[in-house]
Amino acid sequence: MKKTGAAPALLTPDAIAWRLLRAGVPPQKFATLAEAAAALPAGTHLHLALPCQAVLLERMTLPATDRAELAGMVHLQLEKSLPFPIEDVSADFLIVETGETESTLVSAAAQHGQLAALCAPLRERGRPPEKITPFAMHIAAACPADETVLAVYPEQGQLVVAICEKGRLAWTQVVPALDADTLRDALPQLLLSAEMEGAPVAFSRVRLAGECAPLAGPLREFLQIPVESVSFDGDLPEPAINLVPASWQADVERGARAANWRHRIIGAAVLWLLAIAAAFAYLAWLKAEAGQVAAKVRATQPALQALEARRARWKTFEPAFDPQRYVVEVLFQVSKNLPNSEIRITEFDVSAAQWRVVGEAPTASVAIDYMAKLKAEPGLDAFTIDAKPPQLLPNDHAQFNINGKLKP
Numbered sequence: 001m002k003k004t005g006a007a008p009a010l011l012t013p014d015a016i017a018w019r020l021l022r023a024g025v026p027p028q029k030f031a032t033l034a035e036a037a038a039a040l041p042a043g044t045h046l047h048l049a050l051p052c053q054a055v056l057l058e059r060m061t062l063p064a065t066d067r068a069e070l071a072g073m074v075h076l077q078l079e080k081s082l083p084f085p086i087e088d089v090s091a092d093f094l095i096v097e098t099g100e101t102e103s104t105l106v107s108a109a110a111q112h113g114q115l116a117a118l119c120a121p122l123r124e125r126g127r128p129p130e131k132i133t134p135f136a137m138h139i140a141a142a143c144p145a146d147e148t149v150l151a152v153y154p155e156q157g158q159l160v161v162a163i164c165e166k167g168r169l170a171w172t173q174v175v176p177a178l179d180a181d182t183l184r185d186a187l188p189q190l191l192l193s194a195e196m197e198g199a200p201v202a203f204s205r206v207r208l209a210g211e212c213a214p215l216a217g218p219l220r221e222f223l224q225i226p227v228e229s230v231s232f233d234g235d236l237p238e239p240a241i242n243l244v245p246a247s248w249q250a251d252v253e254r255g256a257r258a259a260n261w262r263h264r265i266i267g268a269a270v271l272w273l274l275a276i277a278a279a280f281a282y283l284a285w286l287k288a289e290a291g292q293v294a295a296k297v298r299a300t301q302p303a304l305q306a307l308e309a310r311r312a313r314w315k316t317f318e319p320a321f322d323p324q325r326y327v328v329e330v331l332f333q334v335s336k337n338l339p340n341s342e343i344r345i346t347e348f349d350v351s352a353a354q355w356r357v358v359g360e361a362p363t364a365s366v367a368i369d370y371m372a373k374l375k376a377e378p379g380l381d382a383f384t385i386d387a388k389p390p391q392l393l394p395n396d397h398a399q400f401n402i403n404g405k406l407k408p
Contacts, residue, residue: 008045010236011036012135015154015178015211019233027233034121046127047238049135051155052174054118055243056082056109057134059171059197060093063102070095074107088112090243094137096168104198106169108134110243132243136162140169141237143207148200152219153209153232154178161190163199164207169239171199180218187222325382325406330355333380337373339366353406355383364390364398371402382407 007023011033020028020036022044030036040046058081062073074093079086093107115132122128135155143149145167153160159175159182171194175186195201206219206227216227327350334348334357343366347358357374361367367390375385383404390398 007235008047008130009040010047010049010138011129012049012138012232012236013051013155015156015209017156021233021236023235032121033118034125037122037125037127040127044127046122046129047131047133048119048122048129049133049138050110050118050243052134052136052160052172053156053158054110054114055134056107057136057169057172058107058109059096059104059199060107061102061104061198065098065101065103067095070103070105074105078107078109082109084111090115090132090245092241092243094168094239094241096165096170104170106137106171108137108241108243112245115243115245128248129244131238133239133241134169134243136160136172137169137239137241138236139207139232140164141167141239142232143167147204148202149205149207150203150219150223151207152183152212152215154212159183159212159215161187163194163201163203165200171197178212180215183215184218184222187219329379330404333377334374337370337377339369339373342366343370355404357400357402357404359400360393361390361398361400363396364392367398367400371400374402374404380404 010021012019012021014029016029016031018030018033018036020030020039022028028036028039030039058077060074060077062070062077064070064073070093074091075086078089078091082089089109089111091107091109093105095103095105097104110132116123119129119132136151139151139153139160139162143151143164148166148170149164151160151162151164153162155174157178159178161173161175161183162169163171173190173193175183175190177183191201203223203225205225206223207230208216208219208227210229210231213229216229220227330350331348334345338345339361342362343359345357345359347356349356359367359370361370371385371387374380374387384407385402385404387400387402390400393399
């Protein structure tokens with residue numbers, strides 16, 4: 001599963017309950033896993049270190065050096081020794097030492113039901129651990145890689161005695177008390193059991209947790225080696241082992257995909273809201289621009305009205321200044337275009353926008369010819385001339401009626 005570059009938080013057992021280790025943050029202690037889950041910042045990757053009582057640790061020497069072959073052998077060995085079906089177990093192993101034909105390793109196994117019960121507070125709060133390891137393996141990984149060290153530290157009301165060989169956990173045992181007398185009485189039998197199982201018991205030093213300082217004297221007296229007081233509250237190396245059930249891995253991956261989709265949807269929603277905000281801002285700008293244009297139009301309205309008024313006055317006085325619209329000019333053109341003296345004008349009406357001529361011609365053809373001459377007269381171009389067909393009179397003469405309207 002793809003992870004971010006942020007260091008994960010490590011939840012480990014402490015002397016009484018649980019301890020949360022995060023980079024750059026002082027260690028935090030909690031009475032329950034539920035309290036620890038509630039204290040985790042959003043998006044924090046979580047690794048869980050199990051106490052020894054929650055995991056079965058077994059030292060094995062197997063006739064193989066290939067890791068794939070060793071995995072098969074470990075599977076068969078656990079299938080024989082575990083009191084529950086191997087399908088209900090998450091198991092992994094670390095190789096302590098490899099020879100020419102055989103390998104020494106420590107296997108770790110955790111029953112799914114116990115893991116589910118232990119991790120229920122974390123999973124219920126949407127904080128399933130991405131990695132589960134035995135805490136003893138973290139302690140061993142923090143030991144020198146070129147020494148055999150005996151590590152002693154408290155773990156939820158008990159003492160853990162761990163043999164660390166070359167930075168790997170070689171053997172471990174729990175002492176069900178925290179006092180010096182119980183440890184002094186248990187040490188001979190513990191070391192004998194470790195030696196019988198093939199674990200080295202020639203230690204270069206003892207690494208003792210700082211909160212177990214009263215045990216330094218008995219350990220130094222019994223083992224006759226230096227006792228070093230150390231703190232396991234700092235950053236601890238991660239062992240190459242993971243006991244998270246496969247079904248949980250799928251849940252974690254689904255959760256990661258869901259979170260990724262949530263982030264995408266939120267991002268799309270933010271972009272959509274920004275687009276809407278930009279659209280509203282643009283509309284507001286357009287409205288402001290329209291308001292400014294309307295204001296300018298309103299500001300020029302008095303000038304436009306004054307211009308229209310002047311134009312109307314000029315229109316009114318136009319006949320007085322346009323020679324083509326003078327009454328005498330129109331009458332002159334009407335008279336000038338008479339075909340002959342036999343045509344008589346009987347009526348001539350004129351106004352500001354039109355004029356009318358009614359007359360009598362000796363024949364209809366003469367009347368029609370007169371109408372055509374008036375329409376073709378350049379001096380009457382300012383008018384649209386319209387004439388009805390001539391009407392015949394009882395004396396065989398033709399009456400014509402010609403109208404001229406001022407062009408727009």
